[in-house]
Amino acid sequence: MKKPAKPARENISPSDLTFGLSTCKRCLWIKYWHKVLMPLTMPLVGPLSSFQENAFRGVTTQAIDPSLRPGRVTKLGEFVKSKPLVINGESTRWAILGKYDLVAENEDGTVALIDCKVSDSPRDSGDFYSPQLHAYTYALEMPATNRAVSVASMGLLVWKPNRVIGDSAESYGFGVAQSYVPIERNERAFITVMADFISVLEGPCPDSGSECPTCKYLTARLGLED
Template sequence: MGMNLSDIHPDLPSGIIEIQEGYMKSITIDGTNCYLSGRFDILSKLDDGTFAIIDFKITTPDSEKISKYISQLHAYKFALENPSSGKPIKVSKMGIVSINPDEMKLVDGKVIFTTTPKYHPVEEDTESFHNLIREISTLLNGDLPAVSKTCSLCIYRSKF
């Protein structure tokens, strides 16, 4: 905490890290009975007074893998801007820092690795995020499919 984001990677926006591993919970999302809760990696207050939410992933930094995390960052943004309690904050930047070990060594019983972090900014797409949440809400609130003797989940559920 207290470190500038741009010290982690020069492409990250300039701002001081205020919270590491923070928890959040949102209000109910309009048109659904869903709310969002979870834990984010870093929240940083930017020079303009808004905030950046940054998530760290230990993965190879290819665009297919990175794209899978976009809705997660939008969920953090929604929850921080629409909290179930406390003061809302404006999130103006979202991004992922991918870390893929370049080299690993075992030193005195500890694994030490070196890496070059890569920053992947995430563009805001609120409409797609809300569409996803509405689809999830519809699925969760819909009827269960008919039980099938060949469905392993159905067989498992029938035991309880």
């Protein structure tokens, strides 16, 4: 596939460090060099995320999890952009741009970064989302324009639907089991992920992977055309 003189976008989305990296890298490469995105249909994700995030507006960190430093959720769904990433001492053209879920301001002046999930998946253990949360932290601590803040903690706030509540059409809903999953800082692992990610982007267009069925479908479909 042709590689233009410049990428169509130079801002790396933190979510691409999770789902984007978990399949083959060809779609990622096409997204950044040509701004062509694979269509996704996830109609419930937006409303569920919004319900969950808004439920924590102004809530204390102690109510979320006693392990967190004392503070209160003050920011919901704000965009953050980093300075260009520096990998192994070298500045790159790539920056991080994304919208975090919750930020709590701690009484000691630091912040807690909290990522909301409505999910029942083995991925919620934290390792899978670690690069994504590190990316937001990088952007909060090395911002392109805003004031830098110190991120004292990162974690997932998981709602796992586990029962039906209510007894009428007006009151039915889903009950959830809530858990907070702390994610430990590991700068070295994050820089390794970013170095690999950027080396994929700067290289030639990768081949299609074997696990994702979409390209197989597209190839079969194109074979049917006259």
